[in-house]
Amino acid sequence: MRAFRLAKILLVIFRFGLDEFLLGHERVRGLRLLVRAMFFWRRLAAPRAVRLRRALEALGPIFVKFGQMLSTRRDLLPMDIADELARLQDRVPPFSSEIVLATLQRVYGKPVETIFREFERTPVASASVAQVHLAILHDGREAAVKVLRPGIQPVIERDIALLEAGASLVEFLFAEGRRLRPKDVVAEFEKTIHDELDLIREASNASQLRRNFLGSPLLRVPEIFWDYCQFEVMVMERMHGTPISQLESLKAQGIDLKQLSRNGVEIFFTQVFRDGFFHADMHPGNIFVDANGRYIALDFGIMGTLTDSDKDYLAQNFVAFFRRDYKRVAVAHIEAGWVPAGTRVDEFESAVRAVCEPIFDKPLREISFGKVLLRLFQTSRRFNMEVQPQLMLLQKTLLNVEGLGRDLDPDLDLWKTARPHLEQWMKEQIGWQGLVRQIREEAPLWARMLPQIPRLVHRELNHDHNRIITMRLAEIAEQQKGRNVWLGLIALLLSGLLAWEVYLRLT
Secondary structure, three states, X not given: OHHHHHHXXXXXXXXXXXXXXXXXXXXXXXXXXXXXXXXXXXXXXXOHHHHHHHHHHHHOHHXXXXXXXXXXXXXXXXXXXXXXXXXXXXXXXXXOHHHHHHHHHHHHOOOHHHHEEEEOOOOOEEOOOEEEEEEEEOOXXXXXXXXXXXXXXXXXXHHHHHHHHHHHHHHHHOOOHHHHXXXXXXXXXXXXHHHHHOHHHHHHHHXXXXXXXXXXXXXXXXXXXXXXXXXXXXXXXXXXXXXXXXXXXXXXXXXXXXXXXXXXXXXXXXXXXXHOEEEOOOOHXXXXXXXXXXXXXXXXXXXXXXXXXXXXXXXXXXXXXHOOOHHHHHHHHHHOOOOOOOOOHHHHHHHHHHXXXXXXXXXXXXXXXXXXXXXHHHHHHHOOOXXXXXXXXXXXXXXXXXXXXXXXXXXXXXXXXXXXXXXXXHHHHHOHHHHHHHHHHHHHHHHHXXXXXXXXXXXXXXXXXXXXXXXXXXXXXXXXXXXXXXXXXXXXXXXXXXXHHHHHHHO
């Protein structure tokens, strides 16, 4: 089967003239005349980017999804190709209602009629890995039922194996292959697509996001009906709203589009910097707006996460960027190890300034994040900066936010809207608020450890090796007349008492 699939892929590649991407290389240029002779009948009038998009669509939903993700990697792709791949739409014909009913009966072990009071056989949405049907539970609650597409797992495994082979080929053929880390790109895609195949995981993602924004005036997330959820089926609260792409309908309802755009920026930065857990598939099909102007998030198969170090790095860069402190941006990159340690700060600072300075004080309609990212990636090549695969989803989401903001309010000043949220987050992390928060978080651990310290010290001092060290410390203490040791012990004692007092007050 894999050989048959590979043959089909090669046929599509040659039919759409994608061989030009490979046969221009010195190592395989000799095949160019042979391919032209074999496929003399093809007509290649369309631009290469359009032909690439059509080829991915012809290869099926997994390649379409990969193309969508690849469109965010403007470090890998020329601008024309990245822009064209961004137009890919994951529109897949639905599978039959008979298969859906059979899947539900197999999963629940009983007929659908006993599970739901009503179940609509016609899906309201269909994608590459699942489709959604509306239903009503026996207690009267409206629900949306997401059912996994049958037989999708082996198709994905086969196509990912071929993508991995292609990534190895890119590393072998192209000089920048290793720096761009195509194998990591495929690995990140594989993780993402496998996460989408587990609807229990998606349900838990939705539940976490809902908990993060419970009571929020900005964002609504559907409730998960856990008693009905299985690996292949997810049942959640049905949400009523208007797709965010239907701007005229939103205006007719009296929704303030400018406020909606500002709220969208706040939601994005709150997810990223407060929670480190964000919706990473924010295209218009997954975002609705309710009658009160609140966002409704749908489809939680692709979620991004950030570590504390990632958040700290990003926040420092954003805040420094808003303040036009390009030296701080350069230093942050070097300190994070994303730029070689020997990089001259002044040269990297100058390069970053050349990219960022032209876009300040401009409304969103005059800014293209795609072009800014492209220039940043060109700068990264010059300074041998490694691509960070863990931030790909964040980049993709930022481009989604740009598109939504541009549609809702072209005059939105993204920088002024985002800056107070970032600065507040930084205060909470590294200011007095951050110190108090960290002490509060660590105080229970200290409370458990402090009573054990005498016993642990006594046990360690009985060890021969530690006895020698103790004797040596005693000699040093004698030489220093005991001052440094006693000062250190007093400081340690005072710190412990202060921490304990803070803990008692906070709890």
